Amino acid sequence: MxxxxxxxxxxxxxxxxxxxxxxxxxxxxxxxxxxxxxxxxxxxxxxxxxxxxxxxxxxxxxxxxxxxxxxxxxxxxxxxxxxxxxxxxxxxxxxxxxxxxxxxxxxxxxxxxxxxxxxxxxxxxxxxxxxxxxxxxxxxxxxxxxxxxxxxxxxxxxxxxxxxxxxxxxxxxxxxxxxxxxxxxxxxxxxxxxxxxxxxxxxxxxxxxxxxxxxxxxxxxxxxxxxxxxxxxxxxAGMRVRDVMTADPVAVPAWFDVDRFVSSVASQTHQTAFPVVDTSGALTGYVLLQTFQGVPPGQRGTTRVDSLARPLPPDRILSPGQEATVLLDLPLTGDQLAVVVEDGRIVGTVTSADLVRTIQLARLRPPSVPGPPTSPS
Structure with a gap:
């Protein structure tokens, strides 16, 4: 309120x-x-x-x-x-x-x-x-x-x-x-x-x-x-979105039906969240693998992917050169994702798994050496 x-x-x-x-x-x-x-x-x-x-x-x-x-x-x-x-x-x-x-x-x-x-x-x-x-x-x-x-x-x-x-x-x-x-x-x-x-x-x-x-x-x-x-x-700190993202993700055409998506897209990758693109390759939204489980088997040949897709908020469409700290302000829980676009082309995605991996790598870095603060305080 x-x-x-x-x-x-x-x-x-x-x-x-x-x-x-x-x-x-x-x-x-x-x-x-x-x-x-x-x-x-x-x-x-x-x-x-x-x-x-x-x-x-x-x-x-x-x-x-x-x-x-x-x-x-x-x-x-x-x-x-x-x-x-x-x-x-x-x-x-x-x-x-x-x-x-x-x-x-x-x-x-x-x-x-x-x-x-x-x-x-x-x-x-x-x-x-x-x-x-x-x-x-x-x-x-x-x-x-x-x-x-x-x-x-x-x-x-x-x-x-x-x-x-x-x-x-x-x-x-x-x-x-x-x-x-x-x-x-x-x-x-x-x-x-x-x-x-x-x-x-x-x-x-x-x-x-x-x-x-x-x-x-x-x-x-x-x-x-x-x-x-x-x-x-x-x-x-000091990283860009390109350093965190999963590069070259598999995108799914909006006109695919569920059966075609499962056989030719989902079965070829370990992704659980997919950008959805139109005939020109432009991003139109995203879809989660678990969403397709709710489609009855008899309707999977006629149900299009775009009918199941979710819109992607503008703040989750990023450029690879942005500071990676922008990801901290996004709701990247579960299978939610941000899509990285450059010159109109999808070049990467960022999920919570990518952020977890970043933390794990950060913990493996050598600890900082104690010293005086960067400025008087």
Missing amino acids: RLGTIAKVPVGAHWSVLVVLVLLVAILGASVLPAAGGEGSPLIYWSVAVVTALLFLACLLAHEIAHLLVAQRTGVGAISLTLWLMGGVTELKGEPRTPRAELAIAVAGPLASIAVSAVGFLLATSLQGVPVVRVAMIWLAFMNLVLGVFNLLPGAPLDGGRVLHALIWRRTGDRAQADQRAAGAGKILGGLLVALGVAQLLLWPAMGGLWTIIIGMFLVTAAHTQLLQQQLRTGL
């Missing part, structure tokens, strides 16, 4: 934010605010609960905006800002070029949350005679403090993981080593949270623990995914 733009960057919210909003309103309206005492009516409690929950989402947005603005100031830039179930995420245009830039971007969000918390506590002390509003303000201030401090824990993908990454990178000059250590710290942190959640469920059921387990599992998974992305980015 598109919310607008900030500093020319699109801002949106995933549908899961509605789940967060409902949960926060329920917790505030049913337990937190009634504990304030006074003569407040249920209508007042629930009204204040809705406003407080919306303000907390605004605080999450402020946390991410801080990341975004510093990223732009350091020359990294941002692609999008999205709120979702686990908070918010700011997608950067690239990686910071220096440890100093990465450190500045990483600490901006937590510092913004801690600053909001301080303002909230100050406002709460000035609110006299309005217990419900005062409790709501204290809750907001406390939650922002938790948000800021928790995000500074030293493990990827938290902001503290980026801080740790920047410090290791600055000390060793080895970005790959920093990737490994920050991801490892994130996995350890996530594992500890899972263990804490299990202990809560077994020893202190009243404290819950399920949410702690979910957060811990998310950290473990996200740290692993982030490390893979960094390894892939490292593996693709």
Whole structure:
């Protein structure tokens, strides 16, 4: 859901934010605010609960905006800002070029949350005679403090993981080593949270623990995914699309029927995804081998390939000279592919298997020698 733009960057919210909003309103309206005492009516409690929950989402947005603005100031830039179930995420245009830039971007969000918390506590002390509003303000201030401090824990993908990454990178000059250590710290942190959640469920059921387990599992998974992305980015650094692609793929004519495709095309190659071309050899889409399994045997002689083909989005039609890092922005999962075209002729394809192979080759390269960072930081 598109919310607008900030500093020319699109801002949106995933549908899961509605789940967060409902949960926060329920917790505030049913337990937190009634504990304030006074003569407040249920209508007042629930009204204040809705406003407080919306303000907390605004605080999450402020946390991410801080990341975004510093990223732009350091020359990294941002692609999008999205709120979702686990908070918010700011997608950067690239990686910071220096440890100093990465450190500045990483600490901006937590510092913004801690600053909001301080303002909230100050406002709460000035609110006299309005217990419900005062409790709501204290809750907001406390939650922002938790948000800021928790995000500074030293493990990827938290902001503290980026801080740790920047410090290791600055000390060793080895970005790959920093990737490994920050991801490892994130996995350890996530594992500890899972263990804490299990202990809560077994020893202190009243404290819950399920949410702690979910957060811990998310950290473990996200740290692993982030490390893979960094390894892939490292593996693709300095490479072109031609270095990653499978050259001279077999293309299938759009007018072929399924039987002819199987006998004269599919049986002659190990490909599982095929570019589809028209009579002039121009690309019209692509088709997956598994798609043909859904065609009844009696219809395979009359069903044309182009009736089963999928359109290929423009961002998945590449040129061989493009930087290979462009592949990181494409949804190349399963049998999805990008087609490489030069002078109107198909010269290659790129699938997830090609990217996996690139990572494997990158891991076989000699490790970089630690040294000073490329620029002062």
